[in-house]
Structures are given as C-alpha cells and as structure tokens.
Amino acid sequence: MEMMRMKKFFCGWLLCSLLVVQAVAQSSFRVTGKVIDRTSRQPVVGAFVSPASIDTVRAVTDTAGVFVLPHVPPGIFSFRVTAAGYVPQETPDYIVSAVTPEVNVELEEDIKSLHTLTVRPKSYGKTAEAPVSVQVIGLREIEKSPGANRDISRIVRGYPGVAFSPVGYRNDLIVRGGGPSENRFYMDGIEIPNINHFATQGATGGPVSIVNADLVREIKFYTGSFPADRTGAMSSVLDFRLREGSSERQTFKATLGASEAALSGSGHIGEKTTYLFSLRQSYLQLLFKMIGLPFLPNYIDGQFKVKTRLTPYDELTVMALAGVDRMELNTDLAGEDEGSDYILSYLPKIEQETFTVGASYRHYAGKHVQTYVLSHNYLNDKNLKYRNNDESTEENLTLRLRSTEQKTTFRAENMTTLSGGWTLKEGAELNYMDYTDHERRLLSVGDWSVYRTHLGLVAYGASFSAAYTAPEERWSASVGVRADGNTYSSHMSRPWEQLSPRASFRYVFSPHWSTAASAGWYHQLPPYTALGYKDATDRLVNRDLRYMNVAQAAWGGEWKANDRWAVSVEGFYKSYHRVPLSLADGVPFTCKGTDYGVVGNEALVSTAQGRAYGVEALMRWTLPDRLNLTSSFTWYRSEYRADRHAAYVPSAWDNRVILNMSGTYDFPHRWSVGLRLSCIGGSPYTPYDEVASSYVTYWDANGKSAYDYSRYNAERLPGYAQLDVRVDKEFFFKRWRLGLYLDLQNVTVSKLRQPDVFMSTGVVSNPETPLEDQRYVMRRIEQISGTLLPTLGVTVEF
16 A cells, blocks of 8 residues: 555656646856955956856956856856966856856965966865865755755765665764764854754764755865864764855745755845745655654754855854754554564654854954854753553653753854965864753663753863965975863863874875875763763762763875876774773763664763774766766774773674765756665674563563673674665756756665564563563564655755
8 A cells, every 4th residue: 555655656756747848948047256365355356267167158257356157057067266376266066047146256365376377176175184084065966966865964974984874764974983972063163063853862863954955055074184173073073064145136945855845045135144044844754654664753944044244354144053853653553563563662752952053253354364153052852751652641651851951152263374385273162061851760660760960061172273285285284283171070171181183294296196194182072961960869970081082093095087087095093092881781882872862871981992993995087067976985893892901892883894886977958867876784783682671670661672781792784785866857947947856765675684672572471470570471573674765856946
C-alpha cells in the first residue's frame, strides 16, 4: 500500500513537470554590481568583470565602481574581477536569473605586481593561516548536491575525512575520527551552538538542518588548521557566509518539497539597509509515517539578516536564527515491526526551542578593520517518556526532563594589513553561560531520581595571529595563539593552562605543484551538562574536570593542472588528552552523542586519551557549464583508552575507510543529473548483555538493551555503500524562475546491518522471586534497515 502511494507521488511530480509550458523562455539577463577597494572603501575604476567561464562577456567599472553585464545567460556562475594594481579575484557562485542580486566585490591591493596582470588559479579557500585541511562549499554544491536535499551537514560528508550515518536520518558530523561534540559553527562571525533541529544536548547532531540554504552564499569547512579566533573546535569548524540582501529590488523564493514548505526573501529598506529572511514549516512526519519510521518529527524555523551601511566605513549587521521542534512517536506501528517496537520502547517525546540572535558592528579604518560582536543563544530541551507509551496514568512515567542552556558573548577583533605581505589579527571575548536541568527519572522499579541543578559561569579568551605571504606568493607562513579560561574551577580559571598555539606553512614549487603543513594544540570546554552535574547533596560532581585538548598535525601536497583539475593528498595525526571518561560505563564522552536525548550528564573524570591518524586524497574536475566532479578517499584509524596505562581500543568512529564520489552534469535545455556514491567501512560496536537487559527493574525503567561494556567495541559491523541520484530541471522567464527537482537517496535500497538487540516479551520467567531478581523472557531482534527515500520539490523565485 505504501509503495503504491510512493508511485503515485512520483507520477504526479513527473506529470507536473511535463505540463509546464516553457512559453517564451528568457535567453539572457542583466547582472550589475560594484567593485571597491577593501581597505579604503573607495570605488575601483576600470576593473574588468566577466563570468568566469565566458570570456566573451565583459564589462568595465565606471567612476563609481559600478559595472553592468547586459547579456549573461541563465545558470550558476562565478565572476572574475581584475584590475591594475589589485589581486585578481573570483567571486562565489551566483544564480543568474531575473532576480540575480548585485555582485559586490572587494579587491585587495597587490603591491607586488602593480604592472603585471595575471589571473591566478583557484586556491579553493586556502589561506596563509589555513593552507591545508580546509574546503570551500559554493552555491552550485549547495543547490544540486545529490542525496543532500540542500542540507549543509549532508553536503560536507562528501569531503575527505568525513564519515556519515548510513541510511541515517541524522546529521552528526564525524570528522577525522572525532566525535559529534567536537564541531563548531559560525554564521557571519556569530557562533551557533548547533545547526540541527532536535539537537542532541551536549553534542552537535540532529536529523535535519535548521539553516535554510537559500540564505547561504558560501561555507568554509575546516577539518584542521583552525583560525585562532574560532574557539572550542577539536574536529571541525563550519564557517557560514550569508548572502547580502538586494539593494535594487524585493525578491522572493518559495519552495515546496516532500518534507517542508519554505518562503525566503531579499530586499532593502531605504538606500542603506538590506535584509534577508526565511520561514520554513516541515511536514516531515508525513514522509516518515509513509515509509514506516517509528518517530515523527515536525519543526518550524525562521532566520533573518539585516545589514545597514551607516557610512562608507561603518556597517552594522543584525541576524537571528530560531527553531521550534516537536517529535511524536508513531505508535500505529506497535506490533507491526519488531525494530520499530524496540525504538518505541525507549525513545521519548521531544520538544525543543532554540534561537541565536546577534549583532556585528564593523569599522574600516584604512589598514585596520575592527569588529565588535554581541550575541546570545538559547536552548530549551524537554523529554517525556511513559512505559509502553501509555500516558493514561502518571504511574507509567519514566522520564520528565526540562533543561536549558544559554550563552551571551561579547567579542572584539582587529585585523591589520601591513605592507610587505603581513596580516595581523588580535581578538578578545567575554562570555556568560547559564545551565539548568530539572529532571525526574526512573532508575529502576521503585528507585526514582529527582534532580535539579543550576550553573552559571563566566568564560574569557584572547587570540593573536600573524600571517606572512612572500612576494610572488612563492611561500607563506602563519603563527597564532589562543588562551581561554573560566570561573568553574581554579584549574580552568588560569588561561595559561589552556594555551592553544598553532603554526602553518605553504611552499609553491611551480604553478602546478605545492606543499603545505600545519600543527596546533586546541582546547575545548566540556559541555554544560557535564559541568553542571550534581549529586544528591547538591555538590558539583565533576569539579575536577579540565579542558579537553587535542594536538593536531597535517601535511599535504597538491598538483593542479589548471583551475579546473586538481589532486591533493594529505596526512594527519591527532592526539587527544584530558577527555572526560564515564565512571559508570568506562566510555569516553567523545564516543557518545549520535542519538536523541542528552549526553554528558553523569560522573566523569578527565583521564581518557585518544589518537586518530590517516591519509586523505581529493580530486576535483570541472568543465565550465557542464561537469563538476569530486572524489575523495580516506583511510584512517581512531582509538581511545581509559587512561595512559590502558591499552588502546577502537573508538566508536573507527570506520577506517571512506570513499565518496559525486558529480553533476548539466545537459542542454537546463536539465542536470547528479550522482553520489558513498562507501564506508564497518563501525565497531559493543555487544548487548542479554542477562542485564532482562531484569524487570532495569527494563521497566529504560526500555532498551544494556551494553556489555566489558566488551567495548569488540565487534565490527560490515561495510556499507549507498547511491544517491538527483535530477533538476530549470525554467528561466523574464521576471521569475521555476525549478523542479527529484532527489532519491539510496536508490539501490542497500541494507544496513546494525547490532542485534534484546527486547522484553513482557513475560516474567521467575515471578516467584523477589522483584530485584525477576527477569523477563527476552527475544532477539535483528536490526536491518534501508529504504528508498525520495524528495520531490518545486521552487519558484520571483
């Protein structure tokens, strides 16, 4: 029956696409913009601007720095800008249509070659501060990445070092053998604690992104070489750059997909203020119910950005991001599927509200740029669970949780560009963090935990970095240092104990060959859930915790035939120290966090250590207006141990092999087809303990199998491969654009094998014994999943 519904859905979408009348399609569009000097903020006169892949279309800026390209064909283009005395630049991607925004470019003065004008090949976002371990994600990948459904966390998993959740409905980032709690996110310089709906508190994952990709211009993805002004990362940093609002017109974009409806817009208020906004309402629960999943998520999110240019040298940006989440349980599946029955037995209902709001003031003072940021983020997490999902009586209650996290940040930064190729950055920040948790949890039958905690602390940090680029860009180098502290304990209050130095180097042998290396020592504060954990006497249990830290080093080489074809190889090594270790199960905190709920709220000690090392390879091949192909391969190991005297064992993220191949080909008449093949080695896992799971007191309180931690990660699952396909068709009209797409995840319906679990039959095998000795008769359940997940969508931009 469900398959018939899916077939009808497909047929309806295909019929709609066939009935669309192309009428009089627009063959070209007008593109305007402005080019200014990055330092002086004055117009650049006589700059040449052209689409990067079309040399025959060119414009020259006038005395106001304005250019007009009257006839640019529709599609996705970057623009190349060259001017005498300036470093040539290629912009991020833009969609050229009836509503193309202005292309505003800031050029940097090139004192090394005032009389030489050459266009350098793409650097793919590498800088003197981060010459390795960084990738740039442009608009083309965001719009058309197969299997990602325009979800940022799913797009980046195609890059080296990034593992993924097979047939998963989560966005946990597993980068270079590190856990999902080790990532950090920034949007226009403002920190976002988690970019996912239904966030796992204490980590950074969830099932779907809270960020509407319609507002994103470009993303820098760091898997190492973290900038000194980006705090708290041990595995990755996702640095979002949002689009600018249109100063010429009011534009809107409506999207209707299989899981959500969205409306976004861009425009201006007067001559100096522009805005962006987005509103989305999901009906993901309909899709999940159709394919028979036991959980039914629903969410609403909103986002806006307002930017005011107060003077040519001063600008103020205000942005906000908010989400409201509700997850119900699909109890209609009870008794129909053993796997669903098991998930329904332990998964709670989830309600979350989250938001981030921030303001950034920037002042351009010649060679100096000062930035001041004030932001606040908030998370309200509620979990509710009843035994057998029977809410008819409070006697069935097993969990009621309400937890909040808040953080207010003030940050000041200065960047100075000096003659001779030097760039200096200094920064300082002050934070106030607040955490509360009110929880009533059934530990075992008759044994309740009533728990309340509140934690408030002040944190502070400072950073400095210096970068140098030699004449002719033959080589570059940078050094930096960061220090952090807070008022939680005497150890943490001393910033010199959390010093994070870093250095990098790049050397160019020829226009085709280069090598680069980086090394750094990075610190991360344990989550609020761990810092605020208290015992029955209202004592902070984890007062002796320290900042987690990791020493990282990476070295690589790159060969570029030209700006269309490049191959790079990179090796890395990570050494973890002071990782919190659970006293209850002996598992490091960083090996948790890929399930719903809360992690870190337990007794911990900072004794665990870890290491991850491997080799990555990346190949890019681009044919302008036709083909974009990316292929990556990673071999690595990820291991942990309880302390320096114990033996290393595989971590939860030790997949060892990752292969991703993705590409998009643009056919005539605005058709495009994309494919992505994702392969991953089998994950290690800890077997379940049938005896411990069967005790009535344990099962009635937890509703799930107990792990046999004496065999932690002693077994390994088989590997897995998944193929995703995406088909796009676009129509460009005089005043609007229509896009249709079909995205199919797991088209081969590959099956993922997960560890077998034990589930209670409800029958007590020894009812005559005392309650604490009674055990249920258990049944073994195989966990094999894998289904075709379609996404059908229509976008209208006008």
